[in-house]
Amino acid sequence: MTRSRVTSHDVARAAGVSRTTVSIVLNRSNSAVIGEDTRKRVEAVAADLGYRPNSAARMLKSGVTETVGLVVTESRSLSVDGYIPLLFNGVGSVLRRKGYHLLLETLSRTRGKNPYTDLVESRRIDGLLLLSPRKDDANLIELIESDFPIVLLGSIGHPREISVDTPSTEGLRDAVAHVVALGHRRIGSIPFSPPGFSAADMRLSELRSFLADDGIALDDTAIVSGDFSAESGFKATVALMAARPDITAIFAGNDTIALGVIGALASLGLSVPRNVSVVGFDDLPFAGYVAPPLTTVRVDGMHQGQCAAEALILRLKGKPVPEPRQKFSSVFIPRDSTASVR
Numbered sequence: 001m002t003r004s005r006v007t008s009h010d011v012a013r014a015a016g017v018s019r020t021t022v023s024i025v026l027n028r029s030n031s032a033v034i035g036e037d038t039r040k041r042v043e044a045v046a047a048d049l050g051y052r053p054n055s056a057a058r059m060l061k062s063g064v065t066e067t068v069g070l071v072v073t074e075s076r077s078l079s080v081d082g083y084i085p086l087l088f089n090g091v092g093s094v095l096r097r098k099g100y101h102l103l104l105e106t107l108s109r110t111r112g113k114n115p116y117t118d119l120v121e122s123r124r125i126d127g128l129l130l131l132s133p134r135k136d137d138a139n140l141i142e143l144i145e146s147d148f149p150i151v152l153l154g155s156i157g158h159p160r161e162i163s164v165d166t167p168s169t170e171g172l173r174d175a176v177a178h179v180v181a182l183g184h185r186r187i188g189s190i191p192f193s194p195p196g197f198s199a200a201d202m203r204l205s206e207l208r209s210f211l212a213d214d215g216i217a218l219d220d221t222a223i224v225s226g227d228f229s230a231e232s233g234f235k236a237t238v239a240l241m242a243a244r245p246d247i248t249a250i251f252a253g254n255d256t257i258a259l260g261v262i263g264a265l266a267s268l269g270l271s272v273p274r275n276v277s278v279v280g281f282d283d284l285p286f287a288g289y290v291a292p293p294l295t296t297v298r299v300d301g302m303h304q305g306q307c308a309a310e311a312l313i314l315r316l317k318g319k320p321v322p323e324p325r326q327k328f329s330s331v332f333i334p335r336d337s338t339a340s341v342r
Contacts, residue, residue, distance in 0.1 A: 090305025233260025
């Protein structure tokens, strides 16, 4: 026998309240003040009975989708960047608790078209989280200035942005000091993306600056860019060592690239860290378990995602964000992939 569908009337009767009260509570309406005890009782009864409001009807009535978009600006990174799942998990844990769904998209740029139009103007989402924003993105600047609820995972320095960022500065400065103290002077770099990607460009710029503070020049001949994947890190390292076989330490743009770096050095008959020291970035879960354990800079992707989602929820509820531009420290983690120059 087919079980009949649970209705709001069933919930109201079991909770001892009116159907109007059920509707107000489960549709998260502010049209009336409902006591916290009553609200919790209605929610508990609805959960016990397995009742779910008609989300399509609710959306048509309120104009609210209860969906947040997470847009990744570089689609290639989705399949290879181990930082994104940590970020996604942090965002999702908050949104689930607050009753929102999460829609994952990549940024599709077509000449003459605003890449945010489909998501924002079609009202598929109530708010937006954007990973790795670009400073030259005119459409993004327009979106920020329109007051649409958007939180950046990263920063473009716009005075009206809401952002959660983990600058590389502190951890990278300590990593450079560590490598220089080990006696390395001939140093190379494999950025995690080609030039033009804001986060990678900033990380490379800071690396150059910190090395310069110690009197070490990071020459263009000592830089070969990766393209997000470990495979690209492997190829870039082979090219780098062919051009500069004198290099004794390599700063990888992130831990994923560092895997490729270590693999490439092994293929060239070079030992890490005996012949070449390697430093990563992110401290992904595997970093301490590769051979050798990876020296890296730790950033907390889970926490960054949680904080960004919390800030967006405040924006969606029309509340002020206490700290519009949050910045969290990165931390240097020394392990066995770095050693003194031999």
